[in-house]
Amino acid sequence: MLNYIADQWCDEQSSLVSVLCPGVMNSESVYEVVRTYNGLPFAFRKHFERLKQSAALMGLEVPFTCKELNSIIMEGLEKNKGFQTQDFRIRISLMSDGARSRPAIIFSDLPSPSKDIYELGVKISISPFLKPSADIVNPQLKMPGSSWIVRTRKALGDNYDMLILNEKGNVCEGSFSNVFLVKDGSVVTPDIRSGVLPGITRDNVIGLCESLEISVEKRPVPAWELFCAEEIFITHTSVGIVPVRRLEDKVLIEDFTDGMTRLLLDNFEGYIMTEDSNWSGLDEVEPSNYRADI
């Protein structure tokens, strides 16, 4: 596919950057990953706001408005439309070249996930690598070089994802997902103060629960509580909601034909496709009204 590097469209072979720039040498770089649904970037305004937040923490300028960035991406989707099987995954990086921050926008194919995932559930485990607390490393700074993520991904083995704990032994998130528990009929997920990156799919699941009048608790979740949950599911941009069958060597649930996870799975796509905040806001200068307190 064609990527947008610095200020021009390049094929994969020529998507190059100088090893001398601080964006590479020091990882002075921030990023977001966006997906499309039916050819349109999903929750674009929210991703743009998170990119601005990361860039501010790293001292990088954002060299375009939300609308300008959206235009570049729409142009890329058009250029690459022959390459995808269904949807696109778009990684938007800003990298310092010393003087300025330069974009690197990378397009790739996002095939549909296997149906088995939704029907059989996946295995997850607990990562041996811990995430620094929110006091130490701001969880809103999404940059390459978070060793706990890199090292967890390399240790996945037969796990779909591994859950990363914070220094108190409370759950943060997976290496590429957020996590939810079902307990006593409520949906529980680690709160932002636990050191969680406020995932956009997580935000949509919370909104979906509220629309279904299911109570949601955002609070510290000791890792051991996972083993007392009735159900667990994880969420990430490219696949949405993923049921969990096994946690470590314990079978948590055998049958996903009903229960909370099934209910949310059945309603998820309908919710996100019609929730206005996922599709609007390109023109606004100020953040749109998505949940900040998540």
Added chain:
Amino acid sequence: MLNYIADQWCDEQSSLVSVLCPGVMNSESVYEVVRTYNGLPFAFRKHFERLKQSAALMGLEVPFTCKELNSIIMEGLEKNKGFQTQDFRIRISLMSDGARSRPAIIFSDLPSPSKDIYELGVKISISPFLKPSADIVNPQLKMPGSSWIVRTRKALGDNYDMLILNEKGNVCEGSFSNVFLVKDGSVVTPDIRSGVLPGITRDNVIGLCESLEISVEKRPVPAWELFCAEEIFITHTSVGIVPVRRLEDKVLIEDFTDGMTRLLLDNFEGYIMTEDSNWSGLDEVEPSNYRADI
């Protein structure tokens, strides 16, 4: 200058790498910075061992022996010998390309530091950014993307360096230096368990003190203890020992014509140039006998 990228010599313009590789996208990358004295790489064996340690933690192979890497660097020093004013700074990176780890060896000029630094001392402060504890992020993993370092460097202002504390409020190190206090005639420096990267200049200063029969304490150092020190100095590869005149807005010391820092400064170069472990060990398979417990 010419740099060694993947497996060929490139001028600065062509020192490029793919933005698609994990070494850039995820910062799956480790590095060391070596300097020369009189044209010879300093403490090369020690740097090579640290590089191997980082690479092991990150799951990267090291695609050369100590001797092979040394040969590449000697070749680079020869190729670039017209460009330097006095000595070289050589950054050795290993970056994952997905399948393998590829070297990026970058040469730059290392001019002599201003004499003023040694005679007047510098100003340092305490960084607002904290370093995760050794339990959370292994301090021996030297990779790009340590946000506490990147953000501290961007906040330096009129400080020569800023000291980064750990989550207990104890001193770790500067953003590019190690720190020492003089207290009651002893030299004190944070221990490895405080989360310190075991600096090679730090190691040499400890060896120098021992050779002068000055007692050295390696232990946790609460940041407030800095303000009760008789003298403070910092150390880093490119400049060696740097006396500190001011800490935050406090003048710590006016006159560096005698005292511990002066004594160590006067003996430093003699020590490192004759200390065998800084110059030997290229052939050895096993780590040479430098201090592991530092």
Added chain:
Amino acid sequence: MLNYIADQWCDEQSSLVSVLCPGVMNSESVYEVVRTYNGLPFAFRKHFERLKQSAALMGLEVPFTCKELNSIIMEGLEKNKGFQTQDFRIRISLMSDGARSRPAIIFSDLPSPSKDIYELGVKISISPFLKPSADIVNPQLKMPGSSWIVRTRKALGDNYDMLILNEKGNVCEGSFSNVFLVKDGSVVTPDIRSGVLPGITRDNVIGLCESLEISVEKRPVPAWELFCAEEIFITHTSVGIVPVRRLEDKVLIEDFTDGMTRLLLDNFEGYIMTEDSNWSGLDEVEPSNYRADI
């Protein structure tokens, strides 16, 4: 003097309790220390509310209303009025006897402090003993057996008090006092989330500052910041505001004839004697309107 033990007045020799009761064996016991001004218990309602808070955390009932406890104390003040030189110090304990919580109310003399304290200031240091964070041990639970307090008091040496830090290296409080810094014309004191017991004199000093339109910051205070303060003072019930001349071996201030501490000292007694919340509220069932967010 006569003390009120369980439900009767006893002289000191007969102020006894069973070693077998949980109040002694397990320290199932909470307490407050109240003083009088001009024969009247100071801030009685506030102390009573704190006692109720501690008792609730410890699972002890409070066997009297605020008014009933006040009556017992007024009776004790009358019984003991021949023994005091100026004011009284009254320690109110509740101790479990297994079945119920029993009061032990101990009266002692509170002589005027030496004028030197206010004019010359005192020496303080930093305690080697740390206080558990508010997440671990609720700082509102005032019970005997806080080892960090007991051990700090035994280590005072020539210090008036020693400041106890929390596990992050931030200042909590002294072993019997709260601490304030003056910095850039503002008054700064550790916030409740730092693990501070919300002292009643602390609360009054905050109120006094507000009445004088001096800005007050309640926030985490790294211990090293003490050394960068313009002035420091500590506060405790029996002496009020105490200026600090020396911190560790550093002379912080030589002359207390003007400055913020002097201004607050000059206005303190006037403020507390006329601040209504210090003298009212005995009849109320609900907490009176003293500052909860401190």
Added chain:
Amino acid sequence: MLNYIADQWCDEQSSLVSVLCPGVMNSESVYEVVRTYNGLPFAFRKHFERLKQSAALMGLEVPFTCKELNSIIMEGLEKNKGFQTQDFRIRISLMSDGARSRPAIIFSDLPSPSKDIYELGVKISISPFLKPSADIVNPQLKMPGSSWIVRTRKALGDNYDMLILNEKGNVCEGSFSNVFLVKDGSVVTPDIRSGVLPGITRDNVIGLCESLEISVEKRPVPAWELFCAEEIFITHTSVGIVPVRRLEDKVLIEDFTDGMTRLLLDNFEGYIMTEDSNWSGLDEVEPSNYRADI
């Protein structure tokens, strides 16, 4: 029964102490609990050494030698021999009276535990109260007033004991027990650096495992690992080894007719009765050779 208070034998009614003494007011007090087997104090030397350790941390002198204290206790056992059903529980306290530390030695009956405990196992849960880390509160200081213990005991409900975690979410111990896991054929127990009081029964179980050539791991144990254990048992002085059937609402094991816990139960009494270090050492001035590194 008769107790030994200060320096005389008192019946329960007259086992009194002054509420004014620091031992009561500030909980300047340390203690040990010893039991007898067949009328003899068990592991007396080890308890005495722990008492000395606690007393040193609290700044209290120990007003008798091991042999002198043993004589007092033997005298008490003789005086009380008509009162017990089988064995004795003896609590030895030292309490500061301001000038000196005074003993309070309390005798009580120790009936045999119900056989059901060993055959059916017990229920345990995880306490909501955390223990400060070993850096903050020395776990070797055994004093009344550890709020995490007092509050946990009051919250037991239908649990036999509750496990207290440290600030990292790792297991320390129960409110009156130590804990062991069986995993992959090894016995695992939290290490001392986790903040564990080195229990004497714990020490004997470790010795028993070694005598049976069962491998023992002493290491940090994240609470979630309990849920992945094959078996769990807890240990305490008065009952020895107690099998755990339920952890929170999970049935861990149904049948204790074989397995590791059964093996250890079957061999425990034989081991402790013949292990020399449990019965010797009264004359020694130096610590006997029991395990310090546990």
